[in-house]
Amino acid sequence: MLGMRGTSMRASSPTRRRTAMALAYDSEDPMDGTPGLPLPRVAYDRTPIHRGSVFAVERVTFRDDAGRVIVRDIVRHPGAVTVIPVLADGSLVMIRNWRVAVGTWLDEFCAGKLEPGEDPALAAARELEEETGFAAAHIRPVGVFFTSPGFADERMYVFEATGLTPVPQRLEVGEQIEVVKRSVADVETMITRGQLIDGKTLGAFTLWKHGASGSGAAPMGSPELNS
Incomplete structure (x- = not known):
């Protein structure tokens, strides 16, 4: 995606908006950067250059504190989720997924x-159901x-799923997925052998294995699920 700058992808009638970023200190949002460090003081233009079914691309031109003009093409993404399903015996439900972008099957x-x-x-x-x-x-x-x-603002939200019961699988058109069951030890072995190379899966497993969490499990349909 870094190579998008200078390509022919342009919206039919792009609009431009100018925004000024103020200094921000000690953010309480853990996704807003390192606490105590100010954001750079910049003023920039944003020009939409592509909008697809999954993400948009925006060309950002800004002048930094040193006065240098910098251009970046940024992928704007609505965010995504990934789920670690845990069966009653402690094993994990994974998928083998054919990924067209890289031309191979990924665990x-x-x-x-x-x-x-x-x-x-x-x-x-x-x-999870689909x-x-x-x-x-x-x-x-x-x-x-x-x-x-x-180059992208996508946030990946990680969840653990328990109390699993079988339901009909509902794959989207074009999806090629094989469901597999693996022990935690098997997943760790795949990682050390370089056999598990999907980034979101590596990140999610690391968070889950090290106990990062919210405040307990929320039963499906309960108010806690939407808090």
């Missing part, structure tokens, strides 16, 4: 993008991270 946890205004926990429950054929009695938030902050 992953199920995942999907957020719809506009969608609650991440509800999206996690939906993706891709693995399991419904969860409990969905627990594990953590969140940026997937590729060098």
Whole structure:
């Protein structure tokens, strides 16, 4: 995606808006950067150059504190979820997913993008059913991270799913997915051998294994799920 600058992707009638960023200190949002460090003081133009079904691309031109003009093409993404489904015996439900972008099968946890205004926990429950054929009695938030902050603003929300029961799998057109069950030890072995190379799965497993979490499991349909 870094190579998009200078390509022919342009919106039919792009609009431009100018925004000034103020200094921000000691943010309480853990996704807003390192606490105590101010954001750079910049003024910039934003020009939409592409809008697709999954993401948009925006050309950002800004002048930094040193007066240098910098241009970046940024992917604007609605965010996504990934789910770690845990069976009663402690094993994990994973998928083998054919990824057209890299032309190979990848071992992953199920995942999907957020719809506009969608609650991440509800999206996690939906993706779990659609891709693995399991419904969860409990969905627990594990953590969140940026997937590729060098050029995209996508946030990945990680959830653990327990109390699993089989339901019909509902794959989207074009999806090729095989559901597999793996022990935690098997996943760790795959990582050390370089066999598990999907970034979101590596990040999600690390958060889950090290105990990052929200405040307990929320039963599906309970008010806590939407808090």
